[in-house]
Amino acid sequence: MVHTDTTVAGIRLSNPMMLASGILDENGYTMLEILKKGAAAVVTKSIGTSERTGYKPPVVVPIQGGLLNAIGLANPGIKNFRGEMEIALRGNKPVVGSIFGATADEFLQLALDMEEYGATAVELNLSCPHVAGYGTEVGSDPQLVEDIVTTLKSKLKIPVFAKLSPNVTNIVDIANAAHKADALVLINTVRAMSIDIHARKAVLTNRYGGLSGPAIKNVGVRYVYEVRKETGKEIIGVGGIENTNDLVEYVMAGASAVQIGTALYTQGKDIFSRIEANLEKFMEAEGFNRISEMIGVAVE
Amino acid sequence: MIVKIISDVERIGRNTVTIRFSWDQKVEPGQFLMVWMPNHSEIPISISHTGPLKGITIRSYGETSEAMIGLRKGDRIFFRGPYGRPFDIKPGRKLIVGGGSGMAGLLPLVDSRAYGVVSARTSSDLLFADRFAEGHVTMVTDDGTAGIRGFAIDGVKSLQLDEFDMMYVCGPELMLKSILDYVAHKSIPAQFSLERTMKCGIGICDSCSIDGRQLCTEGPTFSKEELMGMHEFGTTRLTESGKRIQIGRH
Numbered sequence: 001m002v003h004t005d006t007t008v009a010g011i012r013l014s015n016p017m018m019l020a021s022g023i024l025d026e027n028g029y030t031m032l033e034i035l036k037k038g039a040a041a042v043v044t045k046s047i048g049t050s051e052r053t054g055y056k057p058p059v060v061v062p063i064q065g066g067l068l069n070a071i072g073l074a075n076p077g078i079k080n081f082r083g084e085m086e087i088a089l090r091g092n093k094p095v096v097g098s099i100f101g102a103t104a105d106e107f108l109q110l111a112l113d114m115e116e117y118g119a120t121a122v123e124l125n126l127s128c129p130h131v132a133g134y135g136t137e138v139g140s141d142p143q144l145v146e147d148i149v150t151t152l153k154s155k156l157k158i159p160v161f162a163k164l165s166p167n168v169t170n171i172v173d174i175a176n177a178a179h180k181a182d183a184l185v186l187i188n189t190v191r192a193m194s195i196d197i198h199a200r201k202a203v204l205t206n207r208y209g210g211l212s213g214p215a216i217k218n219v220g221v222r223y224v225y226e227v228r229k230e231t232g233k234e235i236i237g238v239g240g241i242e243n244t245n246d247l248v249e250y251v252m253a254g255a256s257a258v259q260i261g262t263a264l265y266t267q268g269k270d271i272f273s274r275i276e277a278n279l280e281k282f283m284e285a286e287g288f289n290r291i292s293e294m295i296g297v298a299v300e
Numbered sequence: 301m302i303v304k305i306i307s308d309v310e311r312i313g314r315n316t317v318t319i320r321f322s323w324d325q326k327v328e329p330g331q332f333l334m335v336w337m338p339n340h341s342e343i344p345i346s347i348s349h350t351g352p353l354k355g356i357t358i359r360s361y362g363e364t365s366e367a368m369i370g371l372r373k374g375d376r377i378f379f380r381g382p383y384g385r386p387f388d389i390k391p392g393r394k395l396i397v398g399g400g401s402g403m404a405g406l407l408p409l410v411d412s413r414a415y416g417v418v419s420a421r422t423s424s425d426l427l428f429a430d431r432f433a434e435g436h437v438t439m440v441t442d443d444g445t446a447g448i449r450g451f452a453i454d455g456v457k458s459l460q461l462d463e464f465d466m467m468y469v470c471g472p473e474l475m476l477k478s479i480l481d482y483v484a485h486k487s488i489p490a491q492f493s494l495e496r497t498m499k500c501g502i503g504i505c506d507s508c509s510i511d512g513r514q515l516c517t518e519g520p521t522f523s524k525e526e527l528m529g530m531h532e533f534g535t536t537r538l539t540e541s542g543k544r545i546q547i548g549r550h
Binding site: 026027045058060084203264 | 514538539
């Protein structure tokens with residue numbers, strides 16, 4: 001008998017797939033729909049202390065092998081997000097609140113609000129590659145990462161996920177700085193850009209953006225493998241997953257669960273149920289009964 | 301981005317132009333493009349001419365559309381698309397109801413038998429009322445400067461709906477809501493094309509969503525039955541930041 005449920009940071013997931021932050025997760029009704037379509041959990045759009053409209057479009061560019069985006073951390077502000085959380089939580093599945101801030105204090109206030117709204121866990125965006133003062137700028141400073149994670153762990157009852165950036169020299173240093181987090185989320189998008197040769201300028205209004213999709217899958221697998229091997233931490237793998245084989249590759253590299261985002265653009269919302277059905281077949285054929293039997297089997 | 305050379309710019313009303321360009325691409329009525337004005341922004345524009353010589357009709361309402369109506373023959377136009385679910389065109393007699401610039405996306409549906417209800421705030425904003433056959437149009441203006449004084453729904457109420465096989469509606473959401481409420485329990489089938497804040501055009505950013513469905517990929521056209529089950533239709537929407545607001549009267 002094959003079981004596709006899994007556990008990460010003590011949270012039970014009906015299958016290993018969560019919706020990744022930043023995709024279809026600012027409207028509560030959309031998150032509810034994604035949960036109905038088979039995601040085991042959703043991660044919200046990253047929410048900050050105050051309302052931000054983000055960059056002017058173009059904020060997304062479809063490219064070979066994925067998407068390039070620089071949305072600019074558009075969000076309604078934490079106080080305006082309570083209603084969306086209430087709607088999403090009607091799905092009776094885990095809802096992870098993604099938050100971004102510049103200081104440990106900001107992260108703490110946001111996390112406490114998310115906890116009060118009923119979030120199952122918080123995910124710290126330490127890795128957005130395209131907004132000054134946030135994301136990677138915070139997440140590439142090991143001391144600041146340690147302060148943020150330590151502060152949150154001392155005040156929160158719900159688990160803390162730290163989402164790290166591949167845009168650093170040594171991700172293991174950052175992973176070690178975040179060692180008090182209940183799980184690490186690897187990886188955020190890879191800093192990139194696209195130039196329109198007829199317009200003779202960058203397509204994204206912000207010029208630089210983050211690359212996601214199949215183009216970065218093997219970058220993500222490598223980071224998951226390396227961090228799992230060096231730290232032994234629980235990991236949620238993300239980056240370019242669009243079929244069952246991709247998911248299994250991340251799990252064998254050391255991920256206990258995965259997140260899916262860009263593939264909703266290429267594969268549609270049925271991707272969760274399709275992957276789950278194929279995952280059962282794969283596990284049966286390969287003689288795995290539980291996800292836990294596959295986690296990190298490739299790590300040596 | 302797709303880049304094309306503009307073959308013609310036709311001024312068709314106050315602050316309104318149609319930009320024409322050749323593009324060998326199948327496009328269906330109801331679909332739209334994400335049009336990029338380098339140094340400005342990228343905005344969704346419905347396709348008003350779907351033949352081999354394509355056309356988009358733009359009314360200036362903001363900085364980017366203002367720049368767009370200044371484009372001239374020979375300039376380049378940059379865009380992505382076509383995007384969106386087109387209207388499901390049914391054979392028979394069409395009732396076409398357009399509010400303001402919403403008429404642009406309905407234009408490809410107009411044929412010799414179609415009947416139009418064309419509404420706008422004031423007479424100079426009425427769009428494409430002249431494209432219907434003689435006697436086949438009811439004009440409605442908020443201020444009474446042309447046709448019936450009132451809203452699009454007043455034009456619809458003045459007609460015998462059982463003369464039509466399908467109703468196609470595009471305009472501000474509250475206008476659509478007033479019409480949906482009126483036809484909800486009548487036998488006439490209807491499709492509505494919605495307009496909401498849109499950023500990505502490809503179904504991922506969640507800005508344009510309504511009840512879990514994305515206007516840009518699963519819409520912008522929805523049937524009467526689809527809309528009747530939606531909580532968000534005509535009540536709330538998200539702004540550019542993702543803040544939920546009440547839909548105000550346009």
